[in-house]
Amino acid sequence: MIGSLPDLPGWFSVGEWAFWFPILTQIANWWNPF
Incomplete structure (x- = not known):
C-alpha cells in the first residue's frame, strides 16, 4: 500500500x-460506502 496521506506535498507527480x-x-468507497 501507500505510506501516509497521499496528498502530502512532493509525494505524487501529476501523472x-x-x-x-x-x-x-x-478503496475509500470499499472501506467507507456512502
Missing part, C-alpha cells in the same frame, strides 16, 4: 495522481 486517484477512490 501519478492521474493513475492513483481512481484506485484510491475505489
